Amino acid sequence: MLTITEKIIKAHLVEGEMHRGEPIAIHIDQTLTQDATGTMAYLQLEAMGVDQVKTELSISYVDHNTLQSGFENADDHKYLQTVAMKHGVKFSKPGNGICHQVHLERFAKPGKTLLGSDSHTPTAGGIGALAIGAGGLDVACAMAGRAFHLTMPKVVNIILHGSLQRGVSSKDIILKVLQLLSVKGGVGKVIEYSGDGVKNLSIPQRATITNMGAELGATTSVFPSDEITYEFLKKQHREEDYVELKADEGAVYDETYEIDLDTLEPMIAMPHSPDNVLPISEVLGMKVDQVAIGSCTNSSYRDMMTVANILKGKTVDPEVSLVISPGSRQVLNMLASNGGLSTMITAGARILETTCGPCIGMGQSPITNALSLRTFNRNFYGRSGTLSAKVCLVSPETAAASAIAGYIIDPRVLEFDIPEDPEYFTIDDSMIIEPDMELSAETEVVRGPNIKPLPINTPLKNTITKKVMIKVDDNITTDHIAPAGAKVLPYRSNIEKISEFIFMNVKASFHDDCIANDGGFIVAGSNYGQGSSREHAALAPMYLGIKAVIAKSFARIHRANLINFGIIPFTFVNEKDYNDIDEMDTLKITDLLDIKENTPITVQNVTKGKTFQVEHNLTQLDIDTIKAGGTLNLIRQNQK
Numbered sequence: 209m210l211t212i213t214e215k216i217i218k219a220h221l222v223e224g225e226m227h228r229g230e231p232i233a234i235h236i237d238q239t240l241t242q243d244a245t246g247t248m249a250y251l252q253l254e255a256m257g258v259d260q261v262k263t264e265l266s267i268s269y270v271d272h273n274t275l276q277s278g279f280e281n282a283d284d285h286k287y288l289q290t291v292a293m294k295h296g297v298k299f300s301k302p303g304n305g306i307c308h309q310v311h312l313e314r315f316a317k318p319g320k321t322l323l324g325s326d327s328h329t330p331t332a333g334g335i336g337a338l339a340i341g342a343g344g345l346d347v348a349c350a351m352a353g354r355a356f357h358l359t360m361p362k363v364v365n366i367i368l369h370g371s372l373q374r375g376v377s378s379k380d381i382i383l384k385v386l387q388l389l390s391v392k393g394g395v396g397k398v399i400e401y402s403g404d405g406v407k408n409l410s411i412p413q414r415a416t417i418t419n420m421g422a423e424l425g426a427t428t429s430v431f432p433s434d435e436i437t438y439e440f441l442k443k444q445h446r447e448e449d450y451v452e453l454k455a456d457e458g459a460v461y462d463e464t465y466e467i468d469l470d471t472l473e474p475m476i477a478m479p480h481s482p483d484n485v486l487p488i489s490e491v492l493g494m495k496v497d498q499v500a501i502g503s504c505t506n507s508s509y510r511d512m513m514t515v516a517n518i519l520k521g522k523t524v525d526p527e528v529s530l531v532i533s534p535g536s537r538q539v540l541n542m543l544a545s546n547g548g549l550s551t552m553i554t555a556g557a558r559i560l561e562t563t564c565g566p567c568i569g570m571g572q573s574p575i576t577n578a579l580s581l582r583t584f585n586r587n588f589y590g591r592s593g594t595l596s597a598k599v600c601l602v603s604p605e606t607a608a609a610s611a612i613a614g615y616i617i618d619p620r621v622l623e624f625d626i627p628e629d630p631e632y633f634t635i636d637d638s639m640i641i642e643p644d645m646e647l648s649a650e651t652e653v654v655r656g657p658n659i660k661p662l663p664i665n666t667p668l669k670n671t672i673t674k675k676v677m678i679k680v681d682d683n684i685t686t687d688h689i690a691p692a693g694a695k696v697l698p699y700r701s702n703i704e705k706i707s708e709f710i711f712m713n714v715k716a717s718f719h720d721d722c723i724a725n726d727g728g729f730i731v732a733g734s735n736y737g738q739g740s741s742r743e744h745a746a747l748a749p750m751y752l753g754i755k756a757v758i759a760k761s762f763a764r765i766h767r768a769n770l771i772n773f774g775i776i777p778f779t780f781v782n783e784k785d786y787n788d789i790d791e792m793d794t795l796k797i798t799d800l801l802d803i804k805e806n807t808p809i810t811v812q813n814v815t816k817g818k819t820f821q822v823e824h825n826l827t828q829l830d831i832d833t834i835k836a837g838g839t840l841n842l843i844r845q846n847q848k
């Protein structure tokens with residue numbers, strides 16, 4: 209009796225046994241990258257000496273850094289396009305859409321494994337794929353034909369009953385789940401949905417839910433593949449990709465929750481965490497300055513038509529800036545043909561490119577002290593680009609209704625038509641460049657001045673005596689570590705330059721302190737590194753000489769990224785020891801080359817004259833990786 213998760217893992221298992229919490233490795237069918245993480249992933253693929261990718265499908269999307277206010281982003285795009293052609297990877301041009309939306313429409317398949325260098329890769333779980341976010345180096349390894357290593361997850365069952373009322377959306381379902389489980393509640397788990405309510409949710413609605421499973425810290429989230437999945441694939445002219453997928457009767461889950469869709473009300477995540485969730489009824493009437501609709505969470509045809517139907521015949525409040533980014537060229541084109549776009553423009557919306565845009569801080573930073581309602585998935589401090597702004601996460605229904613009112617309202621009070629999916633979606637893949645074996649041989653990879661060589665770590669030393677460069681609290685995000693935004697993102701392929709921005713909003717002197725002290729340690733609270741998959745949050749600290757992070761606990765992808773770049777992720781045996789360490793204390797760790805599985809290590813706080821114990825929970829492969837100074841070094845060692 210197997211869950212959907214176990215069925216897909218079983219079909220892809222290459223190492224280990226399917227025992228919860230044990231290390232396993234699975235074969236990866238598909239990979240995706242986006243430009244902000246992709247340049248590193250392809251530099252890493254090149255460093256592995258791989259000629260053609262070994263996956264069924266690999267695709268490189270450009271959706272994050274599409275502003276071209278300098279040569280940097282354009283250089284990155286050219287590099288990505290040519291390196292894709294060289295190595296057998298499809299290339300989705302800027303303007304074709306947000307990676308997860310396009311992937312759902314055109315490539316994601318039920319029952320397949322997908323590894324993406326973006327934490328919201330689980331979006332494809334809406335169609336029944338086992339879709340996991342990872343660092344670029346893990347994705348490069350998968351493209352090279354290597355298995356993906358993970359811990360056999362626990363499986364959580366969320367049973368959905370009934371159907372949503374008008375004005376309540378699948379975003380409200382996932383916000384409810386976040387309220388129940390918190391941003392740490394999914395760690396080490398796959399969230400699997402079932403129940404009679406599933407058949408009342410379209411594929412994009414399911415994808416909104418699996419997309420924000422990333423905010424639970426979950427390995428991924430997955431829906432069954434059923435007749436709704438078939439219909440969606442048929443409307444995308446790819447019914448041949450359909451397979452049925454459901455859990456066996458009597459499958460065993462580690463935890464079970466139930467949500468009644470009939471009585472669910474609109475929800476809102478308040479600043480600055482996606483799990484700071486309240487029912488909308490508790491915040492009605494709050495004045496709104498900005499409304500931003502889009503992102504990989506809520507930018508499907510259905511979301512956009514819902515917004516258009518709410519805006520029809522209305523005008524955006526004069527005090528509100530409403531920005532809308534449709535998720536893909538397919539969505540934008542269909543809105544342009546059916547009049548939805550004109551409705552939005554007439555209502556006073558500002559229409560943005562089909563990219564991540566404001567979600568990654570690329571433009572549209574709100575006014576000082578703003579209340580910004582966003583349909584996105586993250587509202588971390590500073591991510592909007594305006595540090596004083598309060599960003600709240602809501603459904604497209606709540607966002608559009610509040611943009612008209614000028615303050616937060618409950619969309620259930622409005623009359624509007626619930627959109628139907630079209631008979632067929634408009635298919636035009638002409639902005640996807642297919643790899644071509646003949647052209648591949650002739651293709652020269654173009655490296656503009658923004659494409660810098662990959663920094664490589666040195667092997668681990670037996671004794672490390674260094675200072676604590678920074679001490680941070682709980683729930684530090686990758687946005688705290690490696691900020692996004694238009695000033696920083698253009699340097700995603702230039703680690704030396706991007707290292708200047710590490711922790712810039714937390715401790716401005718971090719970069720200079722690391723340079724002056726030749727690196728050191730990071731000390732952190734729990735859930736360190738939550739948020740995006742960006743490996744720059746590990747790679748740039750490695751470049752600055754960070755040797756270990758000692759935390760109360762780690763977010764999954766960031767911990768894997770630290771190991772990939774040879775930084776040791778230690779956890780406190782006794783969390784109280786966190787309190788006894790101060791910034792700039794000198795710590796000494798000895799006998800690191802004898803590090804063994806399941807064996808704690810003693811750390812000396814030289815400044816305080818004390819010792820404390822840390823553990824690491826590293827597998828033998830992780831230990832070998834760290835000793836070598838990271839995955840690339842280990843691969844090279846093994847190739848010799």
Ligand code: F3S
Nearest residue numbers: 328503504564567568
């Ligand atoms: Fe892009 Fe934001 Fe999603 S940055 S991939 S739209 S989380």
